[in-house]
Every structure is written in C-alpha cells, then in structure tokens.
Amino acid sequence: xxxxxxxxxxxxxxxxxxxxQALQLDWAANPDAAVGREITEVxxxxxxxxxxxxxxxxxxxxxxxxxxxxxxxxxxxxxxxxIQRLKTLAHVPGIVMSRGRRLPGYFxxxxxxLRVPVMRTHLVTGHFMNAGTVLMQNLTSPRIRVPGTxxxxxxxxxxxxGEPGIGKSEIALALIKRGHSLVADDTTVLTRDSTGTIQGxxxxxxxxxxxxxxxxxxxxxxxxxxxxxxxGMRLDLIIRMQKAAVGADxxxxxxxxxxxxxxxxxxxxxxxxxxAAGRDLTNVVEVAALNQRMxxxxxxxxxxxxxxxxxxxxxxx
Amino acid sequence: MDSDKKTTTAxxxxxxxxxxxxxxxxxxxxxxxxxxxxxTGFACEILLEKNGVKVNAKSIMxxxxxxxxxxxxxxxxxxxxxxxxxxxxxxxxxxxxxFED
Numbered sequence: 001x002x003x004x005x006x007x008x009x010x011x012x013x014x015x016x017x018x019x020x021q022a023l024q025l026d027w028a029a030n031p032d033a034a035v036g037r038e039i040t041e042v043x044x045x046x047x048x049x050x051x052x053x054x055x056x057x058x059x060x061x062x063x064x065x066x067x068x069x070x071x072x073x074x075x076x077x078x079x080x081x082x083i084q085r086l087k088t089l090a091h092v093p094g095i096v097m098s099r100g101r102r103l104p105g106y107f108x109x110x111x112x113x114l115r116v117p118v119m120r121t122h123l124v125t126g127h128f129m130n131a132g133t134v135l136m137q138n139l140t141s142p143r144i145r146v147p148g149t150x151x152x153x154x155x156x157x158x159x160x161x162g163e164p165g166i167g168k169s170e171i172a173l174a175l176i177k178r179g180h181s182l183v184a185d186d187t188t189v190l191t192r193d194s195t196g197t198i199q200g201x202x203x204x205x206x207x208x209x210x211x212x213x214x215x216x217x218x219x220x221x222x223x224x225x226x227x228x229x230x231x232g233m234r235l236d237l238i239i240r241m242q243k244a245a246v247g248a249d250x251x252x253x254x255x256x257x258x259x260x261x262x263x264x265x266x267x268x269x270x271x272x273x274x275x276a277a278g279r280d281l282t283n284v285v286e287v288a289a290l291n292q293r294m295x296x297x298x299x300x301x302x303x304x305x306x307x308x309x310x311x312x313x314x315x316x317x
Numbered sequence: 318m319d320s321d322k323k324t325t326t327a328x329x330x331x332x333x334x335x336x337x338x339x340x341x342x343x344x345x346x347x348x349x350x351x352x353x354x355x356x357t358g359f360a361c362e363i364l365l366e367k368n369g370v371k372v373n374a375k376s377i378m379x380x381x382x383x384x385x386x387x388x389x390x391x392x393x394x395x396x397x398x399x400x401x402x403x404x405x406x407x408x409x410x411x412x413x414x415x416f417e418d
Binding site (some may be wrong): 006145147164165185186187203205206209210211217 | 369372375379381
C-alpha cells in the first residue's frame with residue numbers, strides 16, 4: 001500500500017546547511033565545491049594515520065575531521081612535508097576543522113588548488129564527532145511519505161489514516177481544540193532515525209496549514225497558538241479509520257489481538273476504528289492514545305481482565 | 318499526451334499519463350482545488366506523481382506538498398472502473414493551464 005521507502009543521498013552542501021546551527025558550522029574554504037558533491041560514506045573520519053603516511057586503510061569517502069591532534073602533527077612537520085601530507089586529502093568529500101580554528105596559510109594554498117570544501121566548527125572535536133554522526137545518519141535515514149494526518153496526544157504520536165473525506169482533518173481539529181498538537185495534516189513524512197525509532201513530520205511547505213472541507217485552508221498556529229503545532233514526533237500508534245460496513249472482520253472487539261504495521265522495518269501498533277454516524281471519534285482517538293501510553297508503561301487492560309476472568313473461571317471448575 | 322498506458326485487469330483498469338505543469342505559477346491552491354474537485358467526481362483512486370513521490374489527487378494539501386512548479390513533469394495514475402475518464406479530465410485541466418495565464 002505504501003510505496004517503497006528511499007534513503008536520500010546527501011551532498012556536502014546539504015550537510016553544511018543542516019549543521020549550520022546544530023554543529024555551529026561556517027565555511028573556511030571552497031563553499032562552491034560543496035554543491036553537488038556527494039557524501040558516499042555516511043560517517044566521519046579522523047585522518048591522523050593517513051596524514052602520518054599510512055594509506056592502506058584510509059576512509060577517504062567520509063568527511064574528514066581535523067582536531068587538535070592532526071593540526072599539531074601537521075604543524076610539527078617541515079613546510080614542504082606538511083603540504084605533501086595535506087595533499088593526501090585531495091579526494092575526500094569535505095574537511096571540518098574543529099574548535100573554530102583559523103585556516104593556516106599553507107592550508108589555504110593547498111585547498112585553493114584542490115577545490116575540496118573546508119568547513120569550520122566551533123565545537124570541540126569529540127562533541128562534533130558525536131553530533132555530526134547523528135545528524136548525518138538522520139539526514140540519510142530511510143523515509144517515506146504517507147497519506148495520513150499525524151497528531152501528538154498527551155505525548156503519544158498518532159497517525160490517522162483513511163480514505164480522503166473520512167474526517168481525519170476534522171478529528172485532528174477537534175483534538176487541537178482539546179489542547180493536543182498537530183504534527184502533519186494529510187501527508188506525513190516518516191523516517192527511521194539513528195536509534196531505530198520512527199519519527200513523523202510534515203512536508204515543510206504545508207506544515208502549518210490544514211484543509212477543512214467547507215472552510216478551505218486554515219493556518220493552525222495563527223488560530224490556536226504555537227502550542228498547537230509540533231515539528232516532529234515519534235510514531236507510537238496508527239489508527240485506521242474505515243467505514244463501519246467495510247471489513248468489519250478486522251475490528252478487534254477485545255483489544256487482545258494486537259495488530260502491527262511494518263514501517264521502514266519497525267513494527268508500529270495499528271488499530272482499525274469503524275466510522276459511523278453518531279460515534280464520537282475524537283474521544284475514541286484520544287482514549288486510544290492514552291491506552292497506548294498505558295501499554296507502553298506496561299499495563300494492558302484487555303490482558304489484565306482476561307487473566308482475571310481465567311482465574312475466576314478456573315475456580316468454578 | 319504521448320504515453321498512455323493501459324493495463325486492464327478484470328476488475329480495476331489502471332491508466333497513467335504524463336502531464337506538464339503549463340501555467341506560470343504552478344500548482345498553487347486554486348489549481349489544486351480544481352484538480353481535487355475534478356478528481357472527487359470519479360470513483361477510482363487517482364494519484365499524482367512527481368519525482369517518484371505520489372500523492373492522492375483528491376486531497377488539496379497532498380497536491381500542495383508536491384510543489385508542482387511551472388514546467389514540472391508529473392504523471393497521473395488512476396485505478397478503478399472510470400480510470401480512463403478521470404485521467405482525461407485531469408489532463409485536460411493541465412492542458413488548459415487551470416484557466417490561468
């Protein structure tokens with residue numbers, strides 16, 4: 001039903017844009033060279049050994065990070081020698097210098113010729129290695145765009161899905177009025193982040209808007225305040241809204257038979273809720289989210305009652 | 318236009334057609350509404366595709382997330398009994414530049 005997921009390819013320019021604030025990056029040399037320059041191995045490398053002359057294993061497809069150790073080592077070499085060593089970095093996608101260092105003169109000369117983009121971070125090397133790796137993995141994590149409205153209900157991320165016109169946005173609107181927050185209306189982007197959890201977010205261009213039949217397009221934070229929106233949220237539960245008559249077989253009347261949907265390789269709990277005139281679906285969705293939260297805390301009401309029943313019935317034997 | 322493809326199964330014929338966004342401002346709110354209005358008149362499932370991303374043609378917000386700029390190449394996919402008529406109706410809107418320009 002959902003189309004095949006994709007893992008985006010990223011360029012050095014993408015990495016720079018995403019990390020400009022989070023990793024405190026700015027350009028030290030050759031920003032133009034970053035455009036369209038793909039990072040084919042999503043990881044960071046400290047090229048100490050390569051600079052020292054050991055080239056047999058050099059992860060040259062990765063972004064290279066020059067910290068205090070590398071810079072001090074290069075600085076200790078005779079001028080001609082260090083230029084030679086620096087040229088071993090000719091084919092890397094990009095270079096980051098940590099601790100906000102200024103580019104030494106010999107560096108500028110070498111990289112003006114090599115056209116390798118050089119960035120500078122104000123973070124210390126260790127922190128940059130950690131934060132940069134997570135950022136890069138999240139940028140390239142597998143993602144999929146799915147039809148559905150996502151909402152955060154008391155800390156539980158819920159994706160509402162169902163045919164157009166079944167009332168997803170109306171329920172989301174009612175939930176927003178009850179103090180919950182919209183993540184994405186109509187179209188939700190799901191990604192599997194570096195820790196293996198599924199995150200939902202909106203397509204940036206329509207993030208703050210919803211379409212309500214009869215009203216047209218509305219601006220959610222404008223009407224309901226900034227608390228009515230969330231940029232991203234973990235996906236905990238999928239609720240499939242379906243017309244009451246169709247597929248009544250997969251409606252779970254006890255809550256004992258948990259269903260799951262495979263989302264980018266991660267099983268996500270799924271419940272099917274029948275839509276019929278007179279049902280207060282907003283309430284049902286809100287309670288479903290709370291019930292999911294209770295399950296995550298280790299309490300399963302359906303199972304508890306079933307256990308209690310079995311014990312009581314066994315006594316009557 | 319050029320690449321009408323029909324793979325007819327017993328129950329649900331599937332039709333696809335390439336279209337180009339011809340109006341200057343692309344698929345903004347008004348053209349999206351026209352497309353939705355046309356699409357909801359048909360029973361079949363209709364998807365619009367750009368660069369591999371498919372959205373439901375019966376949803377305004379879905380269409381807006383496509384960011385169909387002027388000149389963008391899109392593909393209409395329809396599956397269902399009235400798929401051929403639906404594709405023709407939607408393609409017609411593209412060709413008429415959504416009554417703009």
